[in-house]
Amino acid sequence: MTHNINIYTHPSSLGGTGLFATTKITPGQLVLSIPEPLVTVPDDIHLTECCSRCMLWRPAGGGTSMLNLYEDERSLNYCTGCRVVKYCSKDCQRADWRALHKVECAIFKKLHPRILPGSVRATIRMLWTTPGEAWSQINSLESHESELRKTDKWEMITLMAKGAHGYSGTILGEKDVRGVYARLLINSITLVNSTFDPIGIAFDPLASLMNHSCDPNSVMVFDGRTVSVRALREIAKDEEITISYIDNTNPTSRRRSELQGRYFFTCSCQKCVSPATCSGLKEVFIDIPGVTTSNLEEYAWAAISTPSEDVLLKAIRALHTTKLWPLQRQPLPLLHHELIHSVYIPLSKWPQALLHSLLLYLYVDPVHYPQRHHPVRVTHAFTLVSLFLQVSGDLDSLERVAPKAKGMDLDLGKIIWGLLCEIVAHVALSHGTESTFAQTVRRKKQEVGEDLGANETTGVWVGKRINDVGLEEELVKIRVLVDGLLEEMKN
Structure with a gap:
């Protein structure tokens, strides 16, 4: 069964038949739901x-x-x-x-x-x-x-x-x-x-009609087997609904190569026609001790498929050391992501996972996912909350990994509560109010709120808005630790 909420089918200038908006759609609004693909x-x-x-x-x-x-x-x-x-x-x-x-x-x-x-x-x-x-x-x-x-x-x-x-x-x-x-x-x-x-x-035949754009106006989200499509930005009446078939945070040359190799078409969206100036870095060559290939980018992409801390860190340092590679340019963010989820989290290295996640949250996600309600950005924030909760019981472990944290008056309670307030403020638009993920987020906020409320000092935050908590002030402090990680990666 399909819920054709805000769409109709029509021949598309992008090729074949596409899906179009029957009315103006606001950011975060549900465009289409397919409970049973x-x-x-x-x-x-x-x-x-x-x-x-x-x-x-x-x-x-x-x-x-x-x-x-x-x-x-x-x-x-x-x-x-x-x-x-x-x-x-x-x-x-x-x-x-x-x-x-x-x-x-x-x-x-x-x-x-x-x-x-x-x-x-x-x-x-x-x-x-x-x-x-x-x-x-x-x-x-x-x-x-x-x-x-x-x-x-x-x-x-x-x-x-x-x-x-x-x-x-x-x-x-x-x-x-x-x-x-x-x-x-x-x-x-x-x-x-x-x-x-x-x-x-x-x-699903209907979902297959959605055409691709590297700068899509919508994003596909799953809740179990239910497919939902939600608007990333405002979509005008009769505008075509587009999603990204690939990771659209990749450089233009890689996106085009993947689209041509898998789907046999060349994307002509604005992001491809006018690529970011940093795309020229694909031609950078550098000698890396112990690495047989001289093509740094190829080496870095290959490292992603090797979930080894040594291999991933070596590739990360190689890209950072060039001092030419923007932090937001792939595959550098993917290398950090792989290090977090394939190495540090499985090994319970919570402080290391936290620092690399903060790096992505503070410096990468706002560029890759400019909409605050983008589901990837929201889920990254929730992972960050879980990591803070793991570290909060053992601050010494964070200080051992990030010596600058010693003596720093960090209030992890404010950070955790502020992030949860931020996530709850956006999860209805990112995943839907009744989605499994939204319910998990609300339960976690209630659980943390009960713990904070039981404390005479922290109880004053419960019920306050994000800005009232003082999240930004704490994030300014935490940036010092992230900047320290960046300096370490570059040396």
Whole structure:
């Protein structure tokens, strides 16, 4: 079921059919909601960490959940038939069994311990669940088969489509299934959780109609398997709804290369036509001891896929040391992000994670996500709150990592409460008032408020607005620690 709240379909100047606003849409307003996308499946990495029905995520190694971002403590249990997919409850298991799993369970059981790739599992579900009306919508989507045939992906695409055809038992021919598989590759959506960790694959014909812009007016947010599209800025009546298919914080050359390589088009949005002047830094070359390639940017991008503290720090220092690389230019922010979430948080190195998160919050996010209600910016702020809560009980650990913190009259209570007030002020626009994430944020604020209110000194903040708390004054102090981290990275 789809809630076409503020949209209509119409031929687009960007290509094919697009979605357009029926009326003026204000920043943060819900543009479109799809509670039941046609297909949602966990990806290969997260298959054992997600409920295959509602997409509840329970990371096996802790990860972000160690920061108490998820208060729903339901455990995941294998389907006793196939031992491949997992569910968070009997209700989810029964619902998925009725919808599809009663058919795929036998296939998964027969193949176990081999597991079909996520794209094949998603294609099989498309072949089994798609009603007649949706078929015409799917067939109207671009498959780019002629372009895909010219790439080194084609042999694998043919193999995967052949597998989907054989295992599904569909009456469609192998050629038709290959077309379905190609359309899935081109038009599927990366399913993410509330904090934008990629966990699965989603596909819906209506969502596929949204065209791309590197400077989009809307953003897609997931709440479990529900897809929501919310306005980033004011959208005029009859203006086309656009989202970004890729990470639009990347340099122009990389964005264009990714769009051409995956979607076979060249973006002509203003951000691409008039790229930032710093994009020329892609040609900077520098010798790095111990690094075989002389191309600094290629080396830094490669480091992101290696979740090692030494490798990531070496790449970060290399970029900082050039004194030419803007802090906001990728892949430098991504390197800091990877260091936080793949190294420091899993290892419970809270002070280190806090300092690098503050760096992104203070200096990067306002540039990458200028709207205060941008969902990525809001979730980053909530991660920061969780890190402050971890460090607040052990200030000595922060002083050991950041010696300048010693003797500094930091009031972490004011920072935590001020950030929570800020997040609550924006979460209705970023994720929706009744979203799971918004409910988690409100519970956390209530919990912290009760702790602060019970204290004679801090109780005076509860109920006050962000500015009344004195958050900005405390952030001015904390910038000293972040600037110290930057200086350390440059030397």
